[in-house]
Amino acid sequence: MHRCFLIRNADVILTMDDTAKKGEWQEIKGGDILVRDGVIEAVGKGLYDDDAQIIDAEGCLVTPGLVNTHHHLYQTLTRAVPEAQDALLFGWLKTLYPIWSKFGPEHMRVSALVGLAELALSGCSTTSDHLYLYPNGARLDDTIEAAQAIGMRLHATRGSMSIGESAGGLPPDSLVEREADILNDCIRVIDAFHDPNPGAMIRVGVAPCSPFSVSRELMRDSAILARDKGVMMHTHLAENDEDIAYSLEKFGMRPGQYAEELGWVGPDVWHAHCVKLDVSEVELFAKTGTGVAHCPCSNCRLGSGVAPVRGMRDAGVKVGLGVDGSASNDSGNLIIEARTAMLLQRVTFGADKMSPREMLWIATRGGAEVLGRHDIGILAPGKRADIAVWDMADVEAAGSWDPAALLLAGPMMVKDLFVEGRHVVADSWVTTMDVPSVVRHQTRLAQGLMDG
Ligand SMILES: [Zn+2]
Numbered sequence: 425m426h427r428c429f430l431i432r433n434a435d436v437i438l439t440m441d442d443t444a445k446k447g448e449w450q451e452i453k454g455g456d457i458l459v460r461d462g463v464i465e466a467v468g469k470g471l472y473d474d475d476a477q478i479i480d481a482e483g484c485l486v487t488p489g490l491v492n493t494h495h496h497l498y499q500t501l502t503r504a505v506p507e508a509q510d511a512l513l514f515g516w517l518k519t520l521y522p523i524w525s526k527f528g529p530e531h532m533r534v535s536a537l538v539g540l541a542e543l544a545l546s547g548c549s550t551t552s553d554h555l556y557l558y559p560n561g562a563r564l565d566d567t568i569e570a571a572q573a574i575g576m577r578l579h580a581t582r583g584s585m586s587i588g589e590s591a592g593g594l595p596p597d598s599l600v601e602r603e604a605d606i607l608n609d610c611i612r613v614i615d616a617f618h619d620p621n622p623g624a625m626i627r628v629g630v631a632p633c634s635p636f637s638v639s640r641e642l643m644r645d646s647a648i649l650a651r652d653k654g655v656m657m658h659t660h661l662a663e664n665d666e667d668i669a670y671s672l673e674k675f676g677m678r679p680g681q682y683a684e685e686l687g688w689v690g691p692d693v694w695h696a697h698c699v700k701l702d703v704s705e706v707e708l709f710a711k712t713g714t715g716v717a718h719c720p721c722s723n724c725r726l727g728s729g730v731a732p733v734r735g736m737r738d739a740g741v742k743v744g745l746g747v748d749g750s751a752s753n754d755s756g757n758l759i760i761e762a763r764t765a766m767l768l769q770r771v772t773f774g775a776d777k778m779s780p781r782e783m784l785w786i787a788t789r790g791g792a793e794v795l796g797r798h799d800i801g802i803l804a805p806g807k808r809a810d811i812a813v814w815d816m817a818d819v820e821a822a823g824s825w826d827p828a829a830l831l832l833a834g835p836m837m838v839k840d841l842f843v844e845g846r847h848v849v850a851d852s853w854v855t856t857m858d859v860p861s862v863v864r865h866q867t868r869l870a871q872g873l874m875d876g
Pocket of ligand 1: 494495496554660696748749
């Protein structure tokens with residue numbers, strides 16, 4: 425690995441840094457970025473260093489690496505399952521649970537490698553993952569090993585389900601775990617893998633699957649454990665009308681109230697979806713610093729609705745983007761997610777209600793803030809060298825007048841991606857693993873699941 429390199433003469437660098445006002449983030453035309461030992465040393469024009477390897481960025485737009493705040497990487501093995509193609513959330517889950525119950529460690533590792541490669545090729549340098557089922561000896565370790573192999577920054581969350589069908593929950597009893605075992609394994613993976621330091625490649629969070637698959641006690645105990653350990657907390661919340669109805673019926677309150685009552689609001693918490701938050705819940709999230717992972721393609725796919733991102737942003741809620749799992753998207757391309765998020769806000773609230781630049785901020789800096797990271801999502805001296813280089817001179821964006829073209833036109837695949845200064849994608853090719861052989865392995869595993 426070259427320890428020092430210079431990205432030179434980019435058409436435009438979108439820095440997302442603090443020196444400009446909201447909505448007017450600093451942009452450098454003909455800019456350079458100097459990187460040493462995984463950290464950005466300088467951003468500006470006419471930079472030079474004797475030791476630096478040169479990365480020519482003429483014709484390119486440079487942004488921070490995108491940040492994905494919600495995923496279930498294991499689901500890349502269950503894309504486009506016929507019986508799940510046209511179901512709403514609860515029916516969709518009930519179709520897929522029996523298939524997922526056949527997974528083991530190898531399924532978890534290989535599906536994560538495929539999902540991570542897909543994300544990297546779409547310009548994503550940091551992702552969170554929410555793994556909430558552990559059949560046949562699968563462990564969170566399998567996903568973490570995959571991220572280490574490809575060289576991506578991972579916020580792995582130890583998910584859980586504890587209320588099976590026989591107790592009135594949604595998942596089959598075979599996929600739920602005892603609550604004491606769940607909490608013990610949370611402690612194990614935090615102690616083994618969580619790195620609280622700036623530049624961390626692996627962080628661990630605590631993440632009961634959803635209010636409809638764990639008990640009130642596990643929600644509360646998970647929050648206590650996470651705060652005791654100083655890690656973040658994540659779950660699904662207010663995803664669709666069924667979800668709200670379940671909350672009102674079972675708990676006698678809306679999801680936001682339920683979250684607040686059990687300690688699930690605060691700057692160390694982020695919730696996926698939040699499509700159905702009402703105005704008072706949006707205010708609660710803003711006041712408490714609670715983050716949202718907005719997953720527009722999954723919300724479209726499951727017919728859940730359009731999350732009120734415009735209102736959340738105006739109220740001061742932290743919002744990032746998530747591709748969600750590949751059984752409900754079924755793509756895991758984060759730049760497509762950003763384009764979709766922008767378009768959905770515009771068709772719902774008006775063409776002037778979500779600019780491409782604001783959405784690119786949400787896709788980078790916004791996601792970093794949701795994950796509690798201040799060392800990524802910005803191109804500035806001292807920040808980690810997570811950098812995406814987009815070729816704006818090829819067919820998808822040729823003829824464009826402005827960097828907004830990245831979301832209005834394309835490309836949908838990154839040219840170069842650096843993570844902690846490592847050249848993970850070069851010329852739209854993953855350098856750190858043999859993608860074709862992993863994909864062949866994945867195809868065999870999927871075939872095995874189809875054959876039953
Ligand atoms: Zn999800």
